[in-house]
Amino acid sequence: MLEREAPMLGVLGGMGPLASAQFMLRLTLLTRAARDQDHIPALLWSDPRVPDRTASKTGGADPLPWLLRGIAGLRTAGCEAIAIPCNTAHGWYDGMSQAAGCPILHIVDATAAELARLGIAPGTPDQPRRIGVMGTAATLAMRLYQDRLNAQGYDCIVPSEAEMQSRVSPAIALVKANQVRDAYAPLAAVVESLAARGAEAVVLGCTEIPLGIQAGPYASLPVPLADTIDALARAAIRWAGRQPG
């Protein structure tokens, strides 16, 4: 039974809003619970006005002040840890972490745990395990996954520039515009391409990507997929000291 004064999870969302709503849904469905009062108290700050994270890397407005505003709001409301269901926003992790004064669950660490759960344990420095990473252009350019996972015994490969421009980036934009079903085919094609290049699993390293992939027959894709929304939800359940359902 949950204590009445269980700690509250803060969720810095809206990037995009569909992904953060899906995070709340998965946080609920993945928690073992027999009634409302067994679920994790959570506050979702869904602010889609945050300037585009990828565009900011090529001269667009800086999202950090907006991210810090959300973190301050979550902290004022009493949240004791923060999850951010947006991979690209983790490019500003250090600045957010310094301001937060509470743990921010890192989505790449959550994804490493998810890969292990899927049976894709890391390899060794001599024989790293090859995985594919899909994400926004900014996430890949900042090497959010490559640097953190390569150090743990993975060999991260990413889509080609042509695949990013013709398939991954347009598919992410389709999900943000609510055209979720149209995003499946281009995303599935890139999963298959990464698998053909030797990836034993593919990280869906932008929270719009699982939404698009799951709108089609994703179970027939050739390799396991690490859903970063689910990965972060499981990390939050662990933080709350709860059991997955």
Place this chain on the structure above:
Amino acid sequence: MLEREAPMLGVLGGMGPLASAQFMLRLTLLTRAARDQDHIPALLWSDPRVPDRTASKTGGADPLPWLLRGIAGLRTAGCEAIAIPCNTAHGWYDGMSQAAGCPILHIVDATAAELARLGIAPGTPDQPRRIGVMGTAATLAMRLYQDRLNAQGYDCIVPSEAEMQSRVSPAIALVKANQVRDAYAPLAAVVESLAARGAEAVVLGCTEIPLGIQAGPYASLPVPLADTIDALARAAIRWAGRQPG
């Protein structure tokens, strides 16, 4: 294009948490948007610790202090209107409304608009239009729908006591315990029973009910269903001055 300082919607949720996550999903999917920044800024206070609303009517703890705590948190964060995706909580509407100092979108009014959208316009005092209302035992006992909709030209009929005890109440509990698929059959049976008694539409007047119904072949049910999650999401989109997608 959305102004950077667009007003923020507060969502008092967690009752149950799956329903409020679904509200956020539907709020996003029903808004016409081409990119993240076109969506409605929203803050979801998902506090599943609020004492059970139905149990409070038979001697359980009073939920009002918990509801007011959430409203205060949403107001402190800057929310300018509040939506509550829990029908039963509207039994405390007056107390919440007095404390809020901002509009609280009433779910029954939102549902009346949804009935009109579905083509089930009200009748006349002499010839009211018969609709079925499903909800928690407390929602029906407080006559949240009956009093408000009967005054508008509807004749609300409700499930029998036996149907409530054997089907509706257990199905709501199943959804709150994440056993969503098992909730379909008992809920569908009650929709059919209300239709057989002359209901031209059925209001799914507990936000767990659409989740259960939509886990099965709901499109084959004999009458239109007014989904109170969607109804409230559309009311919020109207409040924000936005277009439905």
